[in-house]
Structures are given as C-alpha cells and as structure tokens.
Amino acid sequence: MSLIVIDSVTKDFVAERTVSDRLRRRAAPALRAVDDVSLEVPAGQTLAVVGESGSGKSTLARLLVGLETPTSGRITVDGVAMSGPLTPAQRRSVQIVSQNPWSALNRRRTIGQSLALPLHAHRLVAGRAEGRARVTELLDTVGLREEYADRRPADVSGGELQRVTIARALAVEPRVLVLDEPTASLDNRVKAVVVSLLADLRERLGLTYVLVTHELDVAHYVADRTAVMYRGRIVESGAAETVFPSPRHPYTRMLLDARPQPDPGVPSGPGLPDPTPARRPAAGPGGCAFRGRCPHAMAACDEAVPPLATVAPGHHSACLLPAGEDAALASRVPS
Amino acid sequence: MTSVTVPDRISGATPAWRSRLRSWARKTGRPAPLTAAGIALLVGFTVLALVVPLFAPDPRATTGLPLESPSAGHFMGTDHLGRDLLARTAAGARLSLAVGFFSVLLGLVLAVPLGMVAAYRAGSWLDDAVMRVLETVQALPVFVFAMFVIGLTGTGSSSVAGITLSMSTKVVLLLGISFLPYFARVARAQTLAEVHEDYVGALRVLGLPRRRVLGEVLVNVLPPVLAQGFLWIAIAIFAESALGFLALGVQPPTPTLGGILADSGNYVLVDAWWYSVLPGLVLVLAVTGFNLVGDALNDRIDRGGSQ
Amino acid sequence: MLAFLARRLAGLALVMWLVTTLVFFLLRFSPGSPLFQMQGFSTSQESRDKLAEHLGLDDPLPVQYAHYLGRLLHGDLGRSIYNNRTVTSLITGPLAVTLELALVTALVWVAIGILLGALAAARPGGFLDGLVRVGSVVVVSIPSFWLGVVCVIVFGVRIPGVLPSSGWVPFGEDPVEHLRCLVLPVFVLGLGAGGIVARTMRASLADALRSDHVAYARAAGLPERTILWRVAARGALLPTTTVAGLMMGMLVSGTVLVESVFRIPGMGRLTVGAFAGQDYPLATGCSLTIALVFLLCNLVADLVQFRLDPRLRASLTRRRAGTAVAA
Ligand SMILES: Nc1ncnc2c1ncn2[C@@H]1O[C@H](COP(=O)(O)OP(=O)(O)OP(=O)(O)O)[C@@H](O)[C@H]1O
Numbered sequence: 001m002s003l004i005v006i007d008s009v010t011k012d013f014v015a016e017r018t019v020s021d022r023l024r025r026r027a028a029p030a031l032r033a034v035d036d037v038s039l040e041v042p043a044g045q046t047l048a049v050v051g052e053s054g055s056g057k058s059t060l061a062r063l064l065v066g067l068e069t070p071t072s073g074r075i076t077v078d079g080v081a082m083s084g085p086l087t088p089a090q091r092r093s094v095q096i097v098s099q100n101p102w103s104a105l106n107r108r109r110t111i112g113q114s115l116a117l118p119l120h121a122h123r124l125v126a127g128r129a130e131g132r133a134r135v136t137e138l139l140d141t142v143g144l145r146e147e148y149a150d151r152r153p154a155d156v157s158g159g160e161l162q163r164v165t166i167a168r169a170l171a172v173e174p175r176v177l178v179l180d181e182p183t184a185s186l187d188n189r190v191k192a193v194v195v196s197l198l199a200d201l202r203e204r205l206g207l208t209y210v211l212v213t214h215e216l217d218v219a220h221y222v223a224d225r226t227a228v229m230y231r232g233r234i235v236e237s238g239a240a241e242t243v244f245p246s247p248r249h250p251y252t253r254m255l256l257d258a259r260p261q262p263d264p265g266v267p268s269g270p271g272l273p274d275p276t277p278a279r280r281p282a283a284g285p286g287g288c289a290f291r292g293r294c295p296h297a298m299a300a301c302d303e304a305v306p307p308l309a310t311v312a313p314g315h316h317s318a319c320l321l322p323a324g325e326d327a328a329l330a331s332r333v334p335s
Numbered sequence: 336m337t338s339v340t341v342p343d344r345i346s347g348a349t350p351a352w353r354s355r356l357r358s359w360a361r362k363t364g365r366p367a368p369l370t371a372a373g374i375a376l377l378v379g380f381t382v383l384a385l386v387v388p389l390f391a392p393d394p395r396a397t398t399g400l401p402l403e404s405p406s407a408g409h410f411m412g413t414d415h416l417g418r419d420l421l422a423r424t425a426a427g428a429r430l431s432l433a434v435g436f437f438s439v440l441l442g443l444v445l446a447v448p449l450g451m452v453a454a455y456r457a458g459s460w461l462d463d464a465v466m467r468v469l470e471t472v473q474a475l476p477v478f479v480f481a482m483f484v485i486g487l488t489g490t491g492s493s494s495v496a497g498i499t500l501s502m503s504t505k506v507v508l509l510l511g512i513s514f515l516p517y518f519a520r521v522a523r524a525q526t527l528a529e530v531h532e533d534y535v536g537a538l539r540v541l542g543l544p545r546r547r548v549l550g551e552v553l554v555n556v557l558p559p560v561l562a563q564g565f566l567w568i569a570i571a572i573f574a575e576s577a578l579g580f581l582a583l584g585v586q587p588p589t590p591t592l593g594g595i596l597a598d599s600g601n602y603v604l605v606d607a608w609w610y611s612v613l614p615g616l617v618l619v620l621a622v623t624g625f626n627l628v629g630d631a632l633n634d635r636i637d638r639g640g641s642q
Numbered sequence: 643m644l645a646f647l648a649r650r651l652a653g654l655a656l657v658m659w660l661v662t663t664l665v666f667f668l669l670r671f672s673p674g675s676p677l678f679q680m681q682g683f684s685t686s687q688e689s690r691d692k693l694a695e696h697l698g699l700d701d702p703l704p705v706q707y708a709h710y711l712g713r714l715l716h717g718d719l720g721r722s723i724y725n726n727r728t729v730t731s732l733i734t735g736p737l738a739v740t741l742e743l744a745l746v747t748a749l750v751w752v753a754i755g756i757l758l759g760a761l762a763a764a765r766p767g768g769f770l771d772g773l774v775r776v777g778s779v780v781v782v783s784i785p786s787f788w789l790g791v792v793c794v795i796v797f798g799v800r801i802p803g804v805l806p807s808s809g810w811v812p813f814g815e816d817p818v819e820h821l822r823c824l825v826l827p828v829f830v831l832g833l834g835a836g837g838i839v840a841r842t843m844r845a846s847l848a849d850a851l852r853s854d855h856v857a858y859a860r861a862a863g864l865p866e867r868t869i870l871w872r873v874a875a876r877g878a879l880l881p882t883t884t885v886a887g888l889m890m891g892m893l894v895s896g897t898v899l900v901e902s903v904f905r906i907p908g909m910g911r912l913t914v915g916a917f918a919g920q921d922y923p924l925a926t927g928c929s930l931t932i933a934l935v936f937l938l939c940n941l942v943a944d945l946v947q948f949r950l951d952p953r954l955r956a957s958l959t960r961r962r963a964g965t966a967v968a969a
Pocket residue numbers: 013031032033051052053054055056057058059060214278279
C-alpha cells in the first residue's frame with residue numbers, strides 16, 4: 001500500500017455569514033479550493049502537483065500536513081489520518097517547507113535557535129551541547145557552515161534560508177516532506193542548487209516528497225509521478241516520464257506551451273488566456289471547469305464534470321476528447 | 336610586541352556581556368540628536384525623582400517663609416506654606432514616575448493576553464465581545480472613572496476583599512485599566528499580522544505544544560507593544576498630574592506635580608511665577624523626554640530591526 | 643455604505659448599553675450606601691425612606707435596572723437632587739458650550755496643523771521641517787492645565803485687558819466678547835492636538851511625495867506646486883483626517899481641565915461639580931452624555947475614513963475590520 005493516500009478529499013472555505021446572509025436565510029458563499037482529489041504516493045517516490053496560481057495546490061499541501069481539515073474525504077500517511085489526533089511521533093513524520101523562507105522562520109530568532117526548538121521540544125537531544133552539535137550537523141546536511149547558526153534570517157540570502165527551513169523540517173526526522181513551491185522565491189541559479197539538494201536528500205534519507213509547484217521544469221526534474229490541478233480538481237495524473245512528453249489534457253498542454261523557452265529562437269506557445277477569477281461559487285453550473293478556456297470545448301463538456309479516465313496504463317485524464325483526436329493533437333505539441 | 340599581546344589578553348578576559356554590549360552599541364550607532372536630548376531629559380528626571388529626595392528637606396515641612404522666590408537656600412523657591420518647592424517637586428516626580436511605570440505595566444500585563452486571544456479568534460463572537468468591552472472602557476474618560484471610584488471608595492486608603500489599597504494604588508489601577516483598550520488593540524493588530532506568517536504553521540506541524548507556539552509569536556508581538564507602552568508612560572505621567580490637578584488623584588499633604596500646580600493656580604495673582612512655572616517645566620521636560628525616546632523606539636521597530 | 647453605517651450604529655448602541663450597565667452597577671455596589679448616596683442630603687430617616695420609595699429603591703435589583711433602562715430609552719435621565727430640575731435641562735447648556743469649544747478647537751488646529759505639516763514636508767530639512775519635528779513633540783508634552791495657568795499669569799496678571807483669561811460670555815450677550823473669550827481656551831486645548839496633526843501630515847505627505855504616483859506626475863511635467871497640493875496632499879489627508887476625527891473625542895474629555903482653569907461653564911465642570919456634590923442622577927447623566935459624544939466622534943471618524951479609503955470599503959464589504967489604532 002502507498003505511504004500517502006489521499007481519498008476523495010474536498011475542502012471548502014466558507015466565508016463568515018453576514019447579518020444580511022442571516023436575514024435572507026442564506027448560507028454564506030463557499031469556495032471550493034480542493035474538489036474531490038484522490039492521489040497515492042508510494043514510499044520513496046516524489047509526486048509533483050502542478051497547476052497555475054489559485055488552483056488549490058497550497059491548500060492541498062496544508063491538508064497533507066494537517067494544517068487544514070478536509071470538508072470531506074480522508075488523508076492518511078502510513079495508515080494514520082492526518083486530520084485526527086496525532087501522537088508526537090506521528091506528528092513528526094510529515095513536515096512542510098513553504099515558499100517564503102523569510103516568513104517561515106521567526107525573524108527574531110537566530111537560525112541556531114530555530115533549528116534547536118523542535119529538537120528540544122521532542123527531546124531528540126539531551127542538553128544544550130548535544131543540541132548545538134545536532135544543529136551543526138543539520139546545517140551540514142543542507143550544505144551550510146556552522147557560522148550560520150548565529151545569524152538571523154535578515155542576514156542570510158533566500159537560497160540559504162530555504163536550506164535552513166529544509167534543515168528544520170529534517171530536524172524531527174520525518175518520512176514525508178511536503179514542499180510548497182520551495183523554489184518559487186529564488187532566482188534561477190540558486191533554484192538549481194536547492195533542487196539538486198532536495199534530490200540528493202531524498203536519496204540519502206529515503207524521503208517521500210510531495211512537491212507543489214507551478215514550475216514545470218522543477219517538477220520534471222524531481223518527480224516520479226505528476227498530478228495536474230485545475231480549479232481544485234485533478235485533471236491529469238500519471239508517471240512524470242509519460243505526462244510531460246505526451247500530455248493528454250488540453251490544460252496540461254497549455255501549461256507546457258506556456259513554459260518559458262530556454263532558447264529564445266523557438267517561438268513560445270499561445271500562453272494561458274483568461275486568468276482564473278479569484279473567487280468562484282463552489283456550486284457552479286455543472287460541466288468541465290476548463291471548457292471556457294478550452295480550444296476543443298464541445299456540447300458534451302457542458303453537461304457533466306468529466307471523470308478521470310485511464311488513457312494508458314497508470315495515466316489518467318479528465319477530458320472527453322476521443323483518444324484518436326487527442327493523439328493527433330498531441331503530435332502538434334513541440335516537445 | 337607587548338602592545339599587541341596586552342590588548343589581546345584583555346579582550347580574552349572581557350566577559351561575554353561586555354563584548355555583546357559593545358557590538359550592540361556599534362550596531363545601533365550614536366542616537367540621533369533628538370533622541371540623545373530625550374535620553375538626557377529622562378536621566379535628569381530620574382535623578383530628580385530618585386536622588387534629589389535623598390538630599391532635599393522634608394517636602395511637608397515648613398522650611399522658609401511663604402512664597403519665597405528662588406534663592407540659594409531654596410533653588411525653586413517656596414510654596415504658600417513656606418515648604419521647599421524643589422523637595423516637593425522631586426517627591427511629586429517620584430510619585431509620577433512610579434505611577435506612570437506601574438500603570439503602564441499593569442495595562443500591558445492585562446492587555447497583551449487579551450489582545451492576543453482576540454486576534455487568535457479574529458472574527459468570532461469572542462473577538463467581538465472583547466472589542467465591545469474595550470470600547471466601553473474607552474468611552475468613559477479617565478476623570479469620570481476617577482470620580483466614580485472616589486465617589487464609591489473615598490480619597491483615602493480603602494480595603495477591597497481584605498486588601499488595603501492606598502490612593503496611589505487606586506490611581507495606578509484606574510490608569511492601567513483605562514489604558515488597557517489602547518494596548519489591547521496594538522497587541523491584537525500585531526498578533527493578527529503575525530499569525531499569518533508561515534512559521535506559525537510550520538511550528539504547529541513540527542509538533543510544538545500550543546503554548547510554545549504562542550511564545551514564539553509573543554517574541555514578535557512584544558517589542559512594538561513595549562515601545563508603545565514606553566510612549567504611554569508619558570501619557571500616564573500627564574494623566575496622573577491631571578488627576579492631581581483636579582483633586583482626583585493622590586491627596587494632600589502628599590505632594591504631587593498636579594497638586595502643586597493646582598495650588599499654584601491660587602497664587603498667580605500675587606505674581607509668584609516660580610510656583611507654577613518651575614514645577615510645570617519639570618513636568619513638560621519629563622513628558623518630552625519620554626515622547627522623544629518612545630518615538631525613537633517606535634521608529635526603530637517600524638524599520639523592522641531584527642533586534 | 644448604508645450597511646456599514648447600520649452595523650456601526652448597532653455596535654454603538656451595544657456599547658452605550660454596556661456603558662449604562664457599568665455605570666448603573668458601579669453606583670449600586672457602592673459600599674454601605676443606597677443608590678445615589680443621598681443620606682448625606684436628606685437627613686431624617688423618614689425622608690430617606692420616602693426618597694427610597696420614590697426612587698424605587700425598595701424594588702429588587704433587576705426591576706430597578708429595567709426601570710432605569712426604560713426611562714433612559716425615553717430620554718429621561720431623572721432629576722437633580724438639589725433643585726428638582728431635570729438632568730436633561732441641566733446638561734443642554736454646558737454641553738453646547740463644551741461642543742462649541744471642542745469643535746472650534748478642532749477646526750482651528752486641524753487647519754493650522756495641516757498647513758504647517760504640508761509646508762514642512764514640502765522642504766525636507768528646512769527651517770519649518772525642523773520646527774515641526776521638534777515642536778510637535780514639545781507641544782504634545784505640555785499639559786493643557788499648566789499651559790492654562792501660565793496663560794492666566796500672562797494675560798491675567800502681566801498684561802491684563804488684552805484677552806479675557808477667565809469666564810464665559812454667551813454669544814447672544816456679546817458676540818465679540820464671546821469670541822475673545824474663546825481665544826485662550828482654544829489655544830490651550832488644541833495646541834497638543836495641532837502638534838499631532840502637523841506631525842501626521844508631515845509624515846504622510848513625505849510618504850506620498852516618495853510614491854510612484856508622484857514620480858509619475860513629475861515625469862508628466864506637472865509643476866511642483868500642483869504636485870504638492872493636488873496630487874500628494876490628497877493621499878496624505880486620509881491618515882490626517884483619521885487622526886483628527888479620533889482627536890475630537892479626546893478633546894471633549896480634555897475640556898474638563900481647560901474649563902476648570904478658565905472657569906468656563908461646560909460639561910467638564912458640571913460633571914466634576916455633580917460628583918463633588920454627590921448629585922448622582924446628574925453625574926450619571928453627564929457620564930453617559932460624554933460617553934455618547936466620544937462614541938459618536940469615533941463613528942464619524944470611521945465614516946470619513948470609510949468614504950476616503952477605497953481599499954477599506956472593498957475589504958469591509960464582507961469582513962469586519964478592527965478599528966484603526968491611533969496612539
Ligand atoms: N484560508 C482561506 N480562506 C478562504 N479562502 C482561501 C483560504 N486559503 C485559500 N483560499 C482560496 O482557495 C483557493 C486556492 O488557494 P491556494 O492557495 O491553495 O492556491 P495555489 O494553487 O496554492 O495558488 P498559488 O500558486 O497562488 O499559491 C484560492 O482561490 C484562495 O483564495
């Protein structure tokens with residue numbers, strides 16, 4: 001059985017009911033951030049969740065570490081439900097690394113203090129000296145020198161700081177790391193360093209990753225499996241080596257086309273038209289959420305939400321487009 | 336040779352706190368002229384409040400003729416009963432300083448937890464209830480509160496539930512409670528900004544107990560709140576003297592700055608200018624000092640200093 | 643806007659009710675004395691009993707409380723224990739005096755503060771800039787009652803006859819003398835507030851002058867004068883008016899000191915006198931009136947801010963935001 005099992009998870013954010021809502025006996029409008037998502041990640045593998053801004057990736061990440069509770073459905077890690085009460089050992093097993101390292105560390109604490117905090121809270125070290133030694137060891141694991149322990153976040157660069165947040169997550173010896181856009185705030189050169197550090201750590205420590213990102217190149221480099229998210233739903237999932245070269249869902253193709261081209265000579269694709277409106281009602285009219293932007297929308301797309309269908313072994317896509325036509329379209333995509 | 340080794344040995348023997356202090360001084364640099372002036376005023380006021388009473392004559396004893404103008408014997412002259420004004424002003428300053436400090440402290444001790452709880456439950460009925468109660472306290476001016484308290488308990492010491500409260504304690508309680516809404520709002524706003532930071536979530540995921548997470552938030556909430564509190568010592572000193580002026584504070588014969596100024600008001604017509612001008616100037620300079628230093632502290636924190 | 647107003651008014655009513663309750667029970671639990679502590683006034687046991695019955699003091703507490711609230715809702719604050727006049731009729735005159743004093747002070751000093759603050763920001767490092775920077779701190783540190791005493795020394799003793807330093811002449815009696823009476827109290831009461839306004843204006847105008855908005859106007863070749871008064875000042879007025887509105891409430895309670903120095907028959911002196919004479923119906927009426935004025939001033943400040951700040955309007959359409967903190 002897979003280490004991480006996400007079983008039909010839905011998350012609604014309900015706004016506060018105002019007085020006028022109450023007077024009109026109306027429920028407060030809800031926003032469905034994650035919509036009926038099911039995914040599995042076997043131990044030692046990396047799942048990349050990709051999608052544009054607002055598609056619900058961060059919410060999924062927060063659900064995975066138990067910072068949010070699912071409205072319905074269930075998330076288990078090694079058979080333990082993340083939304084329920086957890087023993088300290090279970091609590092430690094899943095950790096999160098978020099996008100903005102400046103916000104993820106307490107700015108008034110030195111890096112050493114931030115790293116020592118979880119060690120002492122879980123009694124993983126006995127005494128100050130051992131704590132200090134373990135902090136040095138953790139810094140070394142992420143490739144930082146001992147001196148960094150005495151600095152404060154304001155005096156450290158973004159890439160180095162992101163390595164510190166990774167070290168802090170590793171302090172409690174987790175099995176799973178949920179990485180929410182770990183490289184989004186870094187420039188390209190630093191990004192490469194952090195990505196290869198992550199890949200290296202996974203091998204050395206036998207970690208399982210859920211990597212949330214909108215950067216397809218990062219996903220491509222690290223992931224074993226990929227899930228593409230659009231407006232809270234998974235529209236395509238499968239092995240990274242099949243999804244990236246031969247995407248099946250029109251949205252995935254759009255994402256791949258919109259990717260910045262490394263070679264300026266090659267013209268880039270049409271890009272993403274019509275950015276997602278920030279708020280939309282949870283109970284909108286049925287049908288495929290993508291149909292408004294889809295170049296291949298058909299009458300059938302208005303009727304029901306297309307289910308995730310198996311298009312190849314281990315490869316699923318939620319699109320009604322016939323397989324043949326789909327393949328013909330796929331051939332157009334420059335790889 | 337020796338000139339090199341000797342300083343080395345000295346620096347090796349320097350205790351850690353001294354080198355820390357030195358590096359802190361280097362980092363903070365020289366204060367701006369206005370801040371330096373503020374610090375000087377505060378030092379002067381503190382000396383007046385804490386040191387001068389040790390040398391000055393008894394502030395309640397008649398040591399001269401009524402309304403003597405300033406002289407070598409009485410640096411600030413005497414009041415209408417022939418008491419030394421410097422001694423009375425110094426005693427009043429000491430009371431003001433104590434009341435200012437303790438009322439702000441009391442306000443902070445009550446307000447910070449309240450503000451933090453309200454922020455944690457932002458938008459809930461609890462937050463609403465706390466904010467409404469705070470508005471209620473704010474709506475009644477301090478002097479009205481003071482008159483209720485005096486009307487109910489008198490101007491002397493009174494005992495509530497077996498504890499004897501002197502009038503100065505009552506003034507501290509009164510001021511502390513009336514400052515509470517302002518402090519709680521600052522603490523609430525600060526906490527509200529802080530709980531959205533990612534480190535709060537990260538620490539929860541790391542499995543830290545709730546009280547430890549709150550402690551980590553507190554180290555970020557406290558500095559701006561304390562800086563505000565420092566500024567409010569100025570307001571507290573002002574309020575204490577205003578209550579004294581209205582005869583709603585600590586009562587005669589104990590000297591208070593406000594009481595001295597109220598008495599002096601009766602002698603303006605006989606041209607005893609020093610009686611009201613000199614003690615008043617002490618009050619103005621002290622409040623200016625707290626304002627200048629408080630502003631500097633707030634500026635430093637606004638600029639997002641990590642210290 | 644209407645929904646916002648309705649919500650704020652509901653909040654105000656709630657807080658007023660809390661204030662009333664607080665005042666009621668503060669009086670009720672005064673140790674060893676019946677309501678409004680009248681025994682000192684009516685000496686015989688018989689008349690005390692009659693008074694207690696008359697005031698409904700023999701009813702159980704919740705009944706008394708309900709009666710009290712019921713009468714209050716009809717605007718009935720009771721009668722003074724001294725002369726049997728209604729509290730409402732005793733309050734109106736002094737309230738008008740205090741409101742006039744506070745309003746004139748606010749208008750005069752907000753205008754002066756905005757002007758000085760803007761001129762200071764227009765030339766950073768100039769003479770006026772330094773004056774506002776230092777002066778605003780010194781000025782807020784001057785206790786109004788002391789400044790009042792100094793004014794009385796100067797105008798009452800040293801140069802008598804220039805300005806009246808004591809008393810009050812109603813407008814109807816002698817308009818010119820009325821205005822002359824206002825000069826010193828307005829100066830003393832508002833000096834510190836003017837310092838705060840000047841300082842806020844200076845700081846927020848300096849911020850506005852550094853904004854992209856102004857850089858754009860400069861690039862477009864607008865004259866510096868237009869930029870200062872038309873472009874930047876508009877952005878800077880928001881924080882300034884907010885501070886000014888909140889100040890108004892403080893001025894009303896601040897008048898008590900100035901009234902006592904200059905012997906002006908306003909709310910502050912009425913309240914102090916009522917408490918001193920243990921005229922608790924009057925004292926309670928005064929307290930509630932002062933609280934109401936304070937809350938209304940805050941409400942107006944919020945409304946002005948709401949009108950001026952589009953961001954606030956957007957965020958408040960769904961969620962309620964905490965009231966701005968001004969210290
Ligand atoms: N606490 C919350 N309350 C209300 N709505 C929320 C909350 N958190 C997220 N949302 C909404 O849920 C939707 C999904 O947000 P989420 O942050 O998961 O997207 P994302 O894919 O991570 O986007 P980005 O790439 O910008 O980080 C958004 O519309 C967002 O506004």
